[in-house]
Amino acid sequence: MLNHDLAPPSAHTARIRIQVEFIEMPDLKLSKSQIRRLCDLPSDLCDAALSALVASGFLRQRGDGSFLRSGLGGQSEAFSGGARTAH
DSSP: OOOTTSOOOOHHHHHHHHHHHHHHSTTOOBOHHHHHHHHTOOHHHHHHHHHHHHHHTSEEEOTTSOEEETTOSSSHHHHTTTOOOOO
């Protein structure tokens, strides 16, 4: 449940919120607007956090504008020999 009565998140908190979502779901691929809604962030803060996460190498932005964790999302098959196994 979102509580809009709380103080707006800091830049650090915004980065952490985004990182947590991508860590919990490694193959997650989201647009900027989806990330903003998922993490309940104002547009300017979300933009700054995404820029910082891309600059740090944690996220990468695809040609279609979506974001995913660097080294993951479509490339994971290359690390597992092209086949995913169910556990």
